[in-house]
Amino acid sequence: MNKMKCPSCGSEEFTVDRRVGETICKKCGNVIDEDVIDYGQEWREFSSDQGQSRRRTGNPLTFTKHDKGMSTRIGKPGDLYKVSSSERKRFYRLKKWQARISTAIERNVKYALAELRRVGSFLNIPHIAMEEAARIYRSAAEKGLVRGRSMESVVAGALYAACRRHRFPRTLDEISEAFTLDKKEIGKTYRFICRELGIRILPTFPLDYIYRFASELKLSPKTISKAVEIINKAQGKEITSGKGPMGVAAAALYVATLICNEKKTQREVADVAGVTEVTIRNRYKELIDRLNLGDEIQTI
DNA sequence: AAGACGAAAGTGGTTGA
DNA sequence: TCAACAACTTTCGTCTT
Numbered sequence: 001m002n003k004m005k006c007p008s009c010g011s012e013e014f015t016v017d018r019r020v021g022e023t024i025c026k027k028c029g030n031v032i033d034e035d036v037i038d039y040g041q042e043w044r045e046f047s048s049d050q051g052q053s054r055r056r057t058g059n060p061l062t063f064t065k066h067d068k069g070m071s072t073r074i075g076k077p078g079d080l081y082k083v084s085s086s087e088r089k090r091f092y093r094l095k096k097w098q099a100r101i102s103t104a105i106e107r108n109v110k111y112a113l114a115e116l117r118r119v120g121s122f123l124n125i126p127h128i129a130m131e132e133a134a135r136i137y138r139s140a141a142e143k144g145l146v147r148g149r150s151m152e153s154v155v156a157g158a159l160y161a162a163c164r165r166h167r168f169p170r171t172l173d174e175i176s177e178a179f180t181l182d183k184k185e186i187g188k189t190y191r192f193i194c195r196e197l198g199i200r201i202l203p204t205f206p207l208d209y210i211y212r213f214a215s216e217l218k219l220s221p222k223t224i225s226k227a228v229e230i231i232n233k234a235q236g237k238e239i240t241s242g243k244g245p246m247g248v249a250a251a252a253l254y255v256a257t258l259i260c261n262e263k264k265t266q267r268e269v270a271d272v273a274g275v276t277e278v279t280i281r282n283r284y285k286e287l288i289d290r291l292n293l294g295d296e297i298q299t300i
Numbered sequence: 301a302a303g304a305c306g307a308a309a310g311t312g313g314t315t316g317a
Numbered sequence: 318t319c320a321a322c323a324a325c326t327t328t329c330g331t332c333t334t
Binding site for chain 2: 184265266267281282
Binding site for chain 3: 243247275276278279282
């Protein structure tokens with residue numbers, strides 16, 4: 001191993017920031033080298049077999065880049081003029097082919113992922129769910145499921161599915177608003193791609209929604225924990241099964257605000273939860289009856 | 301005047317024959 | 318493929334604060 005020297009101060013000590021792939025001089029902070037290999041691994045090993053087969057170098061694989069971050073480009077922009085004129089012809093041809101290899105699917109996925117990133121940052125989707133959504137979209141595109149449907153609706157469906165899978169559910173309302181798409185259409189494509197790709201989506205739980213709704217309503221921690229308590233009790237008594245989880249979450253929050261003297265109107269709660277006041281009323285009546293919450297509300 | 305309540309009719313999706 | 322169905326929505330009139 002030959003020793004590197006910092007060109008500006010001559011120091012031989014460096015730190016390597018593996019996350020961004022930079023080698024930095026310890027003394028003067030000069031960036032000596034960029035794009036160094038990340039020695040970490042982005043995959044998980046469940047057995048030594050798997051570990052062997054997955055071992056590789058390069059940037060981490062990611063599904064949120066259309067080529068999974070593994071693109072190969074023939075020639076940087078300026079390279080064409082560094083070779084002799086006879087070579088240049090061949091070089092040019094290779095470049096052209098490279099462009100052609102990028103098929104219609106790749107192009108489509110590229111645009112789709114751009115859209116996905118836009119909406120993802122708008123809705124603050126966790127990274128893991130974004131990766132999942134990208135993966136689902138890619139599979140859908142490769143199976144030709146996008147044909148006959150709008151690209152956006154498939155992206156939206158993939159995102160919806162990914163969010164639910166990772167227990168960060170977004171409501172169809174939120175997603176349809178972000179995409180400016182019809183709710184029904186997203187629901188339809190969502191079900192379609194889940195069926196075709198064999199994705200099994202479990203029903204969501206009221207608890208998955210509580211924290212997000214609560215923070216949108218700017219509720220105090222005390223009220224939130226009360227709502228969580230109510231949900232847990234309700235689930236124990238099987239009041240929640242078969243009911244829409246968002247309605248249950250909304251009702252629990254509404255009751256919690258009454259108990260903790262932090263009143264919100266049914267309208268306010270209904271709006272953030274994407275259900276109607278009527279649903280809240282129906283649910284919260286059941287909650288009060290079955291959990292004997294009546295006394296708690298009166299003893300404020 | 302705003303919020304809560306509840307009845308009644310309508311919606312879209314699921315299920316089972 | 319169709320009808321029954323459960324949950325939820327929309328709409329609207331009434332009561333309460």
